[in-house]
Amino acid sequence: MPKNQNFTLQGRLDSGDEFSISFCYEPELRTSNGELRIPDIQVSVFTSQNQDFSGLRHSLYTSGKPVAQYCFNIKDSDYAEQGHHQFINDVVGVASNTYLNSLNLKASFILHTDDKFDYWGEVPVSRILKEKFNVSIQNTGYIGHKYGAISLLPGLNAEGKFRKIVQLLFKYHDNSLKTACLSCGHKLKVGKEVVPSWKPTMISESELTDRAINGRSNAGSGTGVYCSCSLCADFWVIQICYGKHHPLLKLIDCFHRNSDHPEFYGKWMYICPECGSDPSLEDLGY
Structure with a gap:
């Protein structure tokens, strides 16, 4: 797949409402301070509520502001073996600090290979550390599914996991497609x-x-x-x-x-x- 190039899919509900989702492999993104960030995957969501789709059918969207943007980074991780320091580095250091906060995203997640570990950002990081690693730290607060670490492996309920991610992006973090x-x-x-x-x-x-x-x-x-x-x-x-x-x-x-x-x-x-x-x-x- 070409790097730093958008690939966009367009969809339409039976009501006529249109939406699109744009994927980019290793995009070159800049923070507000001009610092370069290159996540593995960037996902941008456009809906008919914030886009003029006239004349853009069957083509890539070249202008307009997406209603939501997300980043995903792929890690070959085994958290049971690598321990809580690797988890903190991936989730807090990479997903949250490097991408979510610096690029003002809706959400940022690690996609990893440890099929026994899923963290959807549903409870504080401090609770996950206690439950998974028996490590106690000060309560870090709820994060509203803004970052986490999701296992995604071919053959291991990958289709169901992908559907769950789509629901998170299109329905939880975006009001326009909730119904x-x-x-x-x-x-x-x-x-x-x-x-x-x-x-x-x-x-x-x-x-x-x-x-x-x-x-x-x-x-x-x-x-x-x-x-x-x-x-x-x-x-x-x-x-x-x-x-x-x-x-x-x-x-x-x-x-x-x-x-x-x-x-x-x-x-x-x-x-x-x-x-x-x-x-x-x-x-x-x-």
Whole structure:
């Protein structure tokens, strides 16, 4: 594959909404200070909400600002053998410091070869260090899936892992495709296939749905939006967390961390990756 050249794929939902995803192998990127950064892969996402697609069909996009940009770096790592220092170097040193922060990205991840280790940025680095390496450090805080280390190997659920990454990029870090079914390309209809978890009396259901999808504080704690595709039966839930009203994306194969409370074991209750909100049944008044 040629280096530092964009390869762009264009897609269209059945609603007519268009989007594209641009890949670049070893792009030459510059920080705000002019320093050179060359990640292994850069991914840029464009949607019809921020692009004029007229006249650009069947061609590469040569102008316009992407709605989100991501970087991935490939590592041949065995964290069980190499230990926590290699993990910290990869995740904090490379993914976070070298690329995420210096290039103002939406997210940056290490793609590695250790099939027994996945870190999606769902809990603080300090918690992963304790769980995986029995190393204790001061709490580093939640990072909202902005960086991590994901195993990706051919033949070892690579297709399922790739789908999970696509959901993270297109639906969690980008609001424009949250009600689009990425399995079949169907744009779900609000009010029929996209419905809130409770019926408001002072505002419309569509307004409540919009508030929840965009993570607005006036959506109400715990408000959910159920998304059910009528064409392929895919299902997911967008829910406001019970803490600072961050939007969660609940999937059958989810990248959020399941609740720490035993009463929610195996259920669709997750720790907020932004603020750590994780209420118990008692906290919820049950």
